[in-house]
Amino acid sequence: MIHLTGITRIFHMGDQTIRALDNVDLSIQNGEYVSIMGPSGSGKSTLLNVIGLLDRPDSGQYQLDGKMVTDLSEPEQARIRREKVGFVFQSFHLVPRLTAAENIELPLILGDVAPKARKSRVDEALHAFDLYDRAQHRPSELSGGQRQRVAIARATIMQPTAILADEPTGNLDHQIGAEVMGLLENLHESGTTLLVVTHDRELGNRAHRQLIMRDGKILTDKNI
Amino acid sequence: MTLTDTIQLSFKTVMSYRIRSLLIIIAMALGVAAVVVLTALGDGARLYVVNQFSSIGTNLLVVMPGRAETSGAFPGAVLGQTPRDLTLKDAQLLGRLPQVKRYAPLNVGEAELSAANRLRQVTVLGSNAELIPIRHMKLAQGSFLTQGSAHSAQIVLGAKLAHEFFPRNNAIGQRVRLGENRFLVSGVLTPQGESMGYNTDEIVIIPVEHAQSLFNTTSLFRILVEAKSHNAIESAKKAMLETLKQSHDGEEDTTVITQDAILETFDRILHALTLAVAGIAAISLIVAGILVMNVMLVAVNQRTSEIGLLKAIGARSADIRHLFFAEALWLSLTGAVIGFLLGQVGSLVLRLAYPQLPAWAPVWASLSGILVALITGILASMLPANRAARLDAVQALGKK
Incomplete structure (x- = not known):
């Protein structure tokens, strides 16, 4: 369960201060499917980054699964990122030097999983995302949809409780985007919490709960 | 990770x-x-x-006439004196010191060597029988100033000279002329090549008394001394300087350098x-x-x-x-x-x-x-x- 109270995140741009998140309160139950929408600069990505512990709020409290995580040390936060959340980005963020299989393996390496166990888990993921014949290809040899599938496989390999997707279909055409969303929704159906930041109203409407943000505040929060 | x-x-x-x-x-x-x-x-x-x-000898000390002053002129120079020469008597005195294993007086000069219608200029070392072991030289054939022939007119030829003068015959027992004097070839050195500046293959060695008469001098160029052991070098040096001082009327006018120090x-x-x-x-x-x-x-x-x-x-x-x-x-x-x-x-x-x-x-x-x-x-x-x-x-x- 994600529980935010009074979360504020301030950026300084020159002499301007921007409240990317302004006193945000939010609770998300495990297994929810939430879309976060709003114009550029409304704070949706920052909200996602704070939830994913990539960004530290300037004030406020964040409880994850009943545990206060705001004040954890850097290595402990890294551990939570590794074990509890999986990020999916608009621009895939695959390591260009590594093959598809090696990219999927990275979180396991960071999590000190033994090489033998790594191999079988990566094989499973390659099968699950229909990437088996692409395993030894580098990202530059893969299509956009394949790249995002590799990224999703990487995000789920540690069996996180939440998937945080930031414009996951932003760089894909409509049909491929729909396929990728289908994959993410499958994950949600198997019990994973799914948070999707998107511009796309149609995509946003597929979620069961929709947050609309403006100027660092949650404007509306409705169940669909 | x-x-x-x-x-x-x-x-x-x-x-x-x-x-x-x-x-x-x-x-x-x-x-x-x-x-x-x-x-x-x-x-x-x-x-x-x-x-x-190291190849020139072991535990070697070299005595030179004159005092190597680190500052100022040689003290005797003010009084119009020149340093006393090293003599054979000095060398014999040093040879009696307990720290000394053996010694070799040394005269060096140039002379004409002639034999069998051949003639050439050679470097002449005048010394005693100990020179050969002290300087780590070896005789390929024959001997030099063995007992019983201590002062006879013997000559040892460098390997190259022996080959030049007597290409076909054995050089031992041949008569040669060095300057005006006649010598009997008693030994030939093994080839050694260049060592510390001169080639031992092109020298001749004769008894020191003969060298002195050949070069018309009573003084020595150097005295080479081999100490009994490595540990004896320092005390040998002290004793040698003291002996030479006494022999030279209390004047410290010789220099002793050790191979060790130079090395x-x-x-x-x-x-x-x-x-x-x-x-x-x-x-x-x-x-x-x-x-x-x-x-x-x-x-x-x-x-x-x-x-x-x-x-x-x-x-x-x-x-x-x-x-x-x-x-x-x-x-x-x-x-x-x-x-x-x-x-x-x-x-x-x-x-x-x-x-x-x-x-x-x-x-x-x-x-x-x-x-x-x-x-x-x-x-x-x-x-x-x-x-x-x-x-x-x-x-x-x-x-x-």
Whole structure:
């Protein structure tokens, strides 16, 4: 369960201060499917980054699964990122030097999983995302949809409780985007919490709960 | 992240930037190779000189007329005196000292050697029978001034002279003329070649009394003394100076130098030279280190978004730091090892090209070359690795 109270995140741009998140309160139950929408600069990505512990709020409290995580040390936060959340980005963020299989393996390496166990888990993921014949290809040899599938496989390999997707279909055409969303929704159906930041109203409407943000505040929060 | 994984992952990175990695490795390797080859050269030169010097004798002391003053003129010069000559009597007195194993008086000059219608100028050493063992010379044939023939007109020929004058016959027993005097060839030296400035293959040795009459002098050029043991050298020197002072009416007008002291001086100077050369070569290692730093800083910039991603999927700052650190270490270590091998090959080529030069790189030089390479590599990677570790994840992800 994600529980935010009074979360504020301030950026300084020159002499301007921007409240990317302004006193945000939010609770998300495990297994929810939430879309976060709003114009550029409304704070949706920052909200996602704070939830994913990539960004530290300037004030406020964040409880994850009943545990206060705001004040954890850097290595402990890294551990939570590794074990509890999986990020999916608009621009895939695959390591260009590594093959598809090696990219999927990275979180396991960071999590000190033994090489033998790594191999079988990566094989499973390659099968699950229909990437088996692409395993030894580098990202530059893969299509956009394949790249995002590799990224999703990487995000789920540690069996996180939440998937945080930031414009996951932003760089894909409509049909491929729909396929990728289908994959993410499958994950949600198997019990994973799914948070999707998107511009796309149609995509946003597929979620069961929709947050609309403006100027660092949650404007509306409705169940669909 | 485990150590093995860090090492493997950074190795993959090194291998995927081939040209960049190769260039740094070459720079590192050249630095280490320079240290190894230059110290091999320096130490080879040192050993060459030491060997040359050791070959002239063991526990050797040399007595010279005159006093080597470190400051001011020779004291007698003010009174119009010249230093007293060394005489045969002096040499005999020294020979009686308990610390002295043997001694050889020495006169050196040039004279015409003629035999069998041949004639040439030769260097003449006048001495006694002990000269040959003291100076580590060997007789190929015959003898020199054995007992019972102590003052007879015997002559020993250098190997080349014996061959020149008597190409077909055995030289032993032949009569030769040196200047105006006749000598009987009693021995031939084994070929030795050049040693400390003159070629022993082209000298002749005659009894010192004959040399003095040949050169019309009563004084000696040098007295060579061999001490009984290495430990006896210092006390021998003291006793010799005292004996000569008494024999010269209380005047200290002789100089005794020990082979050891000269050897030590040469050894020290050439060792210092080797160190200096190694230091100069080490500068190239530091330059290579700066190159590593530069390349790693560029790498952090190039891979900013990748660093952000690693953080997003759960890498600790420490993991990132270790990855960059390991990458720099790979480059330095590979460079150092290749450089060491390159240096060994270079030294081998030197030894093959100059067989008399024992150009082996000293162990300390090879080790410190590799160590300096690693240390500069480690130091140079610290700044980039820390910079990578401290990157803000969100900003790093946003960067293309």
